[in-house]
Amino acid sequence: MDAHIEDIARCEGQTVTLKGWLHNRRSSGKIHFLTLRDGTGFIQAVMSKQTVGEEAFTRADHLGQETSVVVQGVVRADTRAPGGYEIDVTSLEVVGESHDYPITPKEHGVDYLMDRRHLWIRTPRQHAILRVRHEIIDAVRDFFNGRGFILADTPIFTPAACEGTTTLFPVQYFEDTTAYLTQSGQLYNEANAMALGRVYCFGPTFRAEKSKTRRHLTEFWMVEPEMAYATLDDVMELGEALIVAIVERVLERRRTELETLERDVSRLEAVKAPFPRMSYDEAVEILKKEGLPFEWGGDFGGTDETVLSQRFDRPLLVHRFPSAIKAFYMKPDPARPELALGVDFLAPEGYGEVIGGGERLADLDLLLQRIKEHDLPQEAFEWYLDLRRYGTVPHAGFGMGIERTVAWICGLEHIRETVPYPRMLYRLYP
RNA sequence: UCCUCAGUAGCUCAAUGGCAGAGCAUCCGGCUGUUAACCGGAGGGUUGCUGGUUCGAGUCCAGCCUGAGGAGCCA
Structure with missing residues (x-):
């Protein structure tokens, strides 16, 4: 079922498909934290090596910021999540790659950002x-x-x-x-x-x-x-x-x-x-x-x-x-x-x-x-x-x-x- | 148009007129609960441009370029 992040609360417990972009990625070896955005909001998707397997997990190692992705996963309420919900990823498909994205998670100057509005x-x-x-x-x-x-x-x-x-x-x-x-x-x-x-x-x-x-x-x-x-x-x-x-x-x-x-x-x-x-x-x-x-x-x-x-x-x-x-x-x-x-x-x-x-x-x-x-x-x-x-x-x-x-x-x-x-x-x- | 400030690595910034630096990003390695994640390693420079002062200029001086904040004017 296709879903949008802004109404993810209505999908708790269900398997959904999110179509969007990778906003940021953190990793700790056997677990990836992928922040996704789809235009309606932002949500963290959790990908564990145990769930998706060695091969899919390794493929996600090098996803650049703003890679477009289609993600399937289960919606889970989590008090640690800023929006109250997370996605446990079951599969991830790359639609378009992205490398060396200019706007990194650190700070930038106004002129730099305006040139990349x-x-x-x-x-x-x-x-x-x-x-x-x-x-x-x-x-x-x-x-x-x-x-x-x-x-x-x-x-x-x-x-x-x-x-x-x-x-x-x-x-x-x-x-x-x-x-x-x-x-x-x-x-x-x-x-x-x-x-x-x-x-x-x-x-x-x-x-x-x-x-x-x-x-x-x-x-x-x-x-x-x-x-x-x-x-x-x-x-x-x-x-x-x-x-x-x-x-x-x-x-x-x-x-x-x-x-x-x-x-x-x-x-x-x-x-x-x-x-x-x-x-x-x-x-x-x-x-x-x-x-x-x-x-x-x-x-x-x-x-x-x-x-x-x-x-x-x-x-x-x-x-x-x-x-x-x-x-x-x-x-x-x-x-x-x-x-x-x-x-x-x-x-x-x-x-x-x-x-x-x-x-x-x-x-x-x-x-x-x-x-x-x-x-x-x-x-x-x-x-x-x-x-x-x-x-x-x-x-x-x-x-x-x-x-x-x-x-x-x-x-x-x-x-x-x-x-x-x-x-x-x-x-x-x- | 006027006044003030700024310009150094891809980004954000340090560097008393005396060896060009850090964090992030990138690449390699590590980590099963991160939240701008963290830890170790590597690569990365025409210091906006032109000229001047000086034994020596990122640093001082002049001009120019680019941008920011403010004034005037307005929504």
């Missing part, structure tokens, strides 16, 4: 992270699908800057046109919301910024919901519910992986609604009290975000920023027009902004004025302006960075481990 992802830690990433993405989809949101993806090739602020990657589009890789689905999402009510897009986005920090990738995944007839308050509630749903889901289904990552799950268990909320004004007061050299009107730096978020055990919502530091499409606060109805979600433990969003500018004249102020080419935004010409409504939405969310939930030092093949400044291989 295609092999690095086989290790227990990376395996656990990618499985948590999958669970987070699955939770995100279930969350929106279960609330009546329609997945309406936005283009990756775009004709011009969405926001005109950050740097874009140009690509040649046939003979004589330059296209740009999207940095946000935001504007198209608004059009989709006017067509479908509540929508979300979920895809890769690209930023050609020469950022060199543990929080940045040049290619990252973002989920962006957008709702017609919605306000800033709706966005804050939706984002809060989304994060709660993600954390609950990972705690429920990926305990084993969090354990592998040595994540302090009590920090995740504390993430429950309601999240603390404060205005930008209040945040500035706190930063000043903490003695940071921060002036009203500026944007938060990494240190500022960390100081603010470390005061709470769950994500912090900071809302109503100065319009000057926010995108042109943000709606001004009617009570104080110098403020924008935007919100940032700052993850706890210093992980920074995971969600950014707010209420959009629905008024045609004001939007035209903002486009002029930001020195943007109006003709490129005519389609976007149409959304205000033909039945404009209050609407709001946000973007959540998947990799930062994964980094936070897994408790990682660096965002580069949150995606199979990270793209960064100076990192395009493999």
